[in-house]
Amino acid sequence: MRVDKHIVASMNRQLVLETIWEKGPISKAEITRLTALSLPTVIKIMEELAGRGVIASCGKTEGSAGKRAEQYVFAGDAFYSIGIDMTPTNLKVVVIDLNGRVLGCGKKTFDQIPDVDSVLNDTQALVLSALADSAVAKEAILDVGVAVPGILDTEKGMVLFSPNLRWENVDLLTPLRERLFAATGIRWELQMENSNRTMALGEQYYGSGVGSDYFICINLGYGIGAAAMEHGELYKGISGTAGELGHITVEKDGPLCTCGNNGCLEALASGRAIAQQARNLISSGVKTSILELTGGDPAKIEAKTVFEAAEKQDMAAVDLVRKAGEYIGIGIASYINLLDPEIIVLGGGMSNEELLIEQIEKVVKVRRMRFAGRKVQVRVSELGEYATAIGAAAIQLKRLLRHGGRLHANGEEEAV
Amino acid sequence: MRVDKHIVASMNRQLVLETIWEKGPISKAEITRLTALSLPTVIKIMEELAGRGVIASCGKTEGSAGKRAEQYVFAGDAFYSIGIDMTPTNLKVVVIDLNGRVLGCGKKTFDQIPDVDSVLNDTQALVLSALADSAVAKEAILDVGVAVPGILDTEKGMVLFSPNLRWENVDLLTPLRERLFAATGIRWELQMENSNRTMALGEQYYGSGVGSDYFICINLGYGIGAAAMEHGELYKGISGTAGELGHITVEKDGPLCTCGNNGCLEALASGRAIAQQARNLISSGVKTSILELTGGDPAKIEAKTVFEAAEKQDMAAVDLVRKAGEYIGIGIASYINLLDPEIIVLGGGMSNEELLIEQIEKVVKVRRMRFAGRKVQVRVSELGEYATAIGAAAIQLKRLLRHGGRLHANGEEEAV
Numbered sequence: 001m002r003v004d005k006h007i008v009a010s011m012n013r014q015l016v017l018e019t020i021w022e023k024g025p026i027s028k029a030e031i032t033r034l035t036a037l038s039l040p041t042v043i044k045i046m047e048e049l050a051g052r053g054v055i056a057s058c059g060k061t062e063g064s065a066g067k068r069a070e071q072y073v074f075a076g077d078a079f080y081s082i083g084i085d086m087t088p089t090n091l092k093v094v095v096i097d098l099n100g101r102v103l104g105c106g107k108k109t110f111d112q113i114p115d116v117d118s119v120l121n122d123t124q125a126l127v128l129s130a131l132a133d134s135a136v137a138k139e140a141i142l143d144v145g146v147a148v149p150g151i152l153d154t155e156k157g158m159v160l161f162s163p164n165l166r167w168e169n170v171d172l173l174t175p176l177r178e179r180l181f182a183a184t185g186i187r188w189e190l191q192m193e194n195s196n197r198t199m200a201l202g203e204q205y206y207g208s209g210v211g212s213d214y215f216i217c218i219n220l221g222y223g224i225g226a227a228a229m230e231h232g233e234l235y236k237g238i239s240g241t242a243g244e245l246g247h248i249t250v251e252k253d254g255p256l257c258t259c260g261n262n263g264c265l266e267a268l269a270s271g272r273a274i275a276q277q278a279r280n281l282i283s284s285g286v287k288t289s290i291l292e293l294t295g296g297d298p299a300k301i302e303a304k305t306v307f308e309a310a311e312k313q314d315m316a317a318v319d320l321v322r323k324a325g326e327y328i329g330i331g332i333a334s335y336i337n338l339l340d341p342e343i344i345v346l347g348g349g350m351s352n353e354e355l356l357i358e359q360i361e362k363v364v365k366v367r368r369m370r371f372a373g374r375k376v377q378v379r380v381s382e383l384g385e386y387a388t389a390i391g392a393a394a395i396q397l398k399r400l401l402r403h404g405g406r407l408h409a410n411g412e413e414e415a416v
Numbered sequence: 417m418r419v420d421k422h423i424v425a426s427m428n429r430q431l432v433l434e435t436i437w438e439k440g441p442i443s444k445a446e447i448t449r450l451t452a453l454s455l456p457t458v459i460k461i462m463e464e465l466a467g468r469g470v471i472a473s474c475g476k477t478e479g480s481a482g483k484r485a486e487q488y489v490f491a492g493d494a495f496y497s498i499g500i501d502m503t504p505t506n507l508k509v510v511v512i513d514l515n516g517r518v519l520g521c522g523k524k525t526f527d528q529i530p531d532v533d534s535v536l537n538d539t540q541a542l543v544l545s546a547l548a549d550s551a552v553a554k555e556a557i558l559d560v561g562v563a564v565p566g567i568l569d570t571e572k573g574m575v576l577f578s579p580n581l582r583w584e585n586v587d588l589l590t591p592l593r594e595r596l597f598a599a600t601g602i603r604w605e606l607q608m609e610n611s612n613r614t615m616a617l618g619e620q621y622y623g624s625g626v627g628s629d630y631f632i633c634i635n636l637g638y639g640i641g642a643a644a645m646e647h648g649e650l651y652k653g654i655s656g657t658a659g660e661l662g663h664i665t666v667e668k669d670g671p672l673c674t675c676g677n678n679g680c681l682e683a684l685a686s687g688r689a690i691a692q693q694a695r696n697l698i699s700s701g702v703k704t705s706i707l708e709l710t711g712g713d714p715a716k717i718e719a720k721t722v723f724e725a726a727e728k729q730d731m732a733a734v735d736l737v738r739k740a741g742e743y744i745g746i747g748i749a750s751y752i753n754l755l756d757p758e759i760i761v762l763g764g765g766m767s768n769e770e771l772l773i774e775q776i777e778k779v780v781k782v783r784r785m786r787f788a789g790r791k792v793q794v795r796v797s798e799l800g801e802y803a804t805a806i807g808a809a810a811i812q813l814k815r816l817l818r819h820g821g822r823l824h825a826n827g828e829e830e831a832v
Contacts, residue, residue, distance in 0.1 A: 008424070151787040161787040214654055226754070237756020238630055241788040248750035249783060251668065252742070259785050326668070334664035338642070338751070340653020367665060369675050371567040371577040372657040 012037055013404030016045045017054065017074070018232075021401060022211065025058050025071035045404075046072065053078055054405035077101070079400065080136045082144040082188075083393025084123055085195065085386070088113045088164045088272075089222050089302075093126040094389040095134035095141070098397045100206035104134025105386055116170050124179045131184075143189045144180065145395035147198035147388045148172065149223055151241050154192050163258035164223045164272070191395045195388050196225035196243050197234050199347050199381075201398060202391025204229050208345045208379045216341045217381075218245060219388070220328065220356075221348035222271045222303075228341065245335065246270060250327050265331045269324040271303035271350055277320050278306045288316035307353045318355065325356045329363025336364070336373035347381035347388075428453055429820030432461045433470065433490070437817055438627065441474050441487035461820075462488065469494055470821035493517070495816065496552045498560040498604075499809025500539055501611065501802070504529045504580045504688075505638050505718075509542040510805040511550035511557070514813045516622035520550025521802055532586050540595040547600075559605045560596065561811035563614035563804045564588065565639055567657050570608050579674035580639045580688070607811045611804050612641035612659050613650050615763050615797075617814060618807025620645050624761045624795045632757045633797075634661060635804070636744065636772075637764035638687045638719075644757065661751065662686060666743050681747045685740035687719035687766055693736050694722045704732035723769045734771065741772045745779025752780070752789035763797035763804075 015035050020026055023034065032042045049055040056075040060068035076099030085092040088110065095104035106126040114122075131138055150162025157173025159165070173190045181187050193201070200217035203209035209217065209229055219225045224246035228235040236242055246266030247259050254263025255273075267273055278290050279298050290309040294300035309317035332344060350356055361378060368376075381387055400406075431451050436442055439450065448458045465471045472491040476484035492515030501508040504526070511520040522542040530538075547554055566578025573589025575581070589606045597603050609617070616633035619625035625633065625645055635641045640662035644651040652658055662682030663675050670679025671689075683689055694706050695714045706725040710716035725733035748760060766772055773796060780794060797803055816822075 237789070238758040238792070239756050239788070239790040241785075241790070242754065242756040244753040244785055244788050247753045247785045247788070248664075249666065249746045252666065252746060261783055261785070330665045330668060334750075335754070337660035337663045338658065338754070340655050340658040342654040367677055369657075369660055369663045369677065372655070372660050372663070373653070374655040374657070376654070 021074040024073035027069035081393040081396035083389040085147045085389035092389045093130040104130040106130040145392035146192045147195040147392040149195045197227040198391035200227035215343035217345045219348040220350040224266045269327040274303040289314045325359025329360045333367030437490040440489035443485035497809040497812035499805040501563045501805035508805045509546045520546040522546040561808035562608045563611040563808040565611040613643040614807035616643035631759035633761045635764040636766040640682045685743040690719040705730045741775025745776045749783030
């Protein structure tokens with residue numbers, strides 16, 4: 001709580017860097033105006049940041065008085081980070097620069113829910129290939145971020161409970177650090193965060209959440225989850241478990257969920273649920289083209305098979321998609337009534353399915369309470385299939401901005 | 417965002433006052449330690465606060481080194497405030513000192529949902545009688561806080577949409593200010609806040625939320641609502657409408673709610689809903705003692721009639737209470753899964769009904785996701801039936817603390 005000159009200096013450095021990051025290209029005068037700091041303070045901080053290579057000049061432009069003012073930007077293209085996204089259906093790795101540009105990537109699809117060891121093996125291989133793909137020297141990587149679905153102990157690097165991966169009390173980061181060291185000879189620091197939260201981080205820095213004071217990111221995929229970003233900070237809750245939108249009850253006596261409860265949103269409307277509902281329909285004898293799309297093997301039905309059939313006007317498939325959309329819409333409307341965010345970003349594998357999104361938007365419109373959440377905008381993510389991995393890599397951008405451009409890398413001390 | 421010396425001074429004054437308010441009786445040395453400010457700064461601020469009468473010495477006690485250190489407390493008993501709680505079933509007014517002691521109060525019960533004008537009339541009368549009851553001189557009142565259910569424009573003093581009061585686009589504060597001026601000759605400033613939020617304010621300052629960094633207050637009454645208090649601040653949302661827990665959907669095709677949607681928690685489990693369900697049972701011919709308790713008049717059935725019958729083991733009544741408790745438990749478990757708060761305080765008229773609370777606690781335990789909200793505590797409010805009115809009056813405590821002890825009263829300028 002102390003407000004002394006060291007904290008003020010550190011806050012000011014962070015403030016200047018975040019302003020440049022957010023508003024750049026921007027001049028010293030403009031930064032002075034926006035931050036209300038004195039010009040000498042701004043100049044001193046910017047000299048330090050430029051010295052570290054965290055910001056860079058990008059030339060002069062015409063100012064309002066006709067004079068030319070030098071413009072500065074965050075030098076995100078000079079910093080690199082790796083993001084890893086672990087899900088029950090696939091594993092993704094990206095190498096990005098801190099402007100969010102994907103320089104290298106790799107993906108592995110799973111036929112069945114993978115165990116920890118095989119994920120570690122695949123991660124090791126994908127990191128190497130993504131690095132090679134990116135042509136970024138491994139020494140230039142700041143650090144690595146890892147996205148995992150479920151409830152984590154991020155301090156200890158433990159997966160406490162991931163219903164969808166079926167992992168419980170797994171120490172993930174210790175062996176992963178060793179594997180990456182064995183493969184590259186570098187001891188990166190690994191930061192781990194829940195997948196929904198890394199997705200929100202990616203949207204905050206590079207996507208639909210840029211500039212928003214309070215937005216929610218909803219991950220519509222194999223599971224359903226959410227993360228809220230408040231004043232640029234992830235809202236995590238007191239036990240660190242906030243955001244389990246997939247596990248709000250939407251049908252009291254609904255189907256059993258992987259979490260052990262009945263009628264969770266995820267049990268009724270997730271990718272996993274939609275695939276299961278299609279298999280149930282088929283085994284009860286309903287005639288649908290869904291089965292044909294998998295060559296007659298019900299075990300191969302995935303949510304995307306159902307969406308494909310729905311696009312071809314298969315009525316059973318359309319019905320499944322509409323029902324899922326209704327439940328998701330109900331969940332989102334409840335979320336709006338409860339939390340009244342500025343923006344809701346829909347991400348994850350199912351967020352590109354037009355029929356589903358249409359239905360969700362229709363239901364949200366009807367179910368949202370009158371006058372509640374008047375300002376909310378619902379948007380679909382534009383970061384593509386690597387959104388969560390990009391967000392995992394963005395953990396390093398967050399650290400860099402937070403520390404006013406200082407990070408342990410390059411032999412420098414990490415600021416407290 | 418500017419961090420200059422004036423803001424630092426103002427933050428420090430607020431910090432010292434809040435520390436005394438929270439931790440008092442407390443010595444200067446202890447405040448210095450807790451705030452990490454310098455002793456001269458603390459002494460200067462405390463002299464100013466004592467000069468204004470905002471803090472007071474309460475004698476000396478034995479210090480750790482055997483010396484006697486003078487102890488200070490927030491002089492809440494020297495400041496008074498009025499709180500008004502408007503609901504569809506009754507109107508309550510309290511006069512409190514800013515330590516939360518109720519010095520005077522008054523209540524009026526409505527037979528039917530009141531219109532604005534009759535509420536204004538009754539408020540005027542109740543404020544006068546509560547003031548007389550309190551023996552506090554009207555000139556000593558800092559200001560007045562008003563609690564109204566529904567969606568408000570607190571800046572303009574407007575009720576935008578209160579489904580339960582059936583008020584829409586009503587300017588409440590302008591005529592109320594005039595009425596109170598006509599009755600007392602004093603032009604108080606009126607602050608208005610949503611009832612659930614004032615209830616949370618009361619818990620924050622005088623109840624189960626004291627010292628909590630993140631708690632949620634759930635109002636179980638004629639309607640159902642909630643408010644979250646984060647780092648001592650009300651979480652209001654972007655449009656100012658957060659907290660509509662009563663309007664999350666818990667039964668997709670459930671009964672019509674006053675808000676226009678189907679299957680809202682409030683439509684299934686509020687006091688209004690429980691009474692309606694009892695009337696429905698009776699009109700469909702179910703034998704229950706509920707009717708006898710109202711002398712055979714179904715129109716007179718209220719939720720408390722049902723609770724009374726349930727206590728006497730009337731099985732139809734027990735069933736209604738259990739069902740309501742199940743829905744409320746589902747709503748709270750969803751809230752925990754989504755937000756992971758530290759404490760959930762149950763308040764409102766139904767929070768003293770043991771059978772209901774038992775059922776809620778049972779369902780929350782089952783429905784809360786494993787590992788999620790591990791640290792959450794569910795508590796029942798201890799502030800009694802005037803809790804919301806006390807919270808409305810506490811708006812003035814909040815202003816006083818926020819402004820480091822300065823308020824417009826006593827001829828002083830209000831700090832920005």
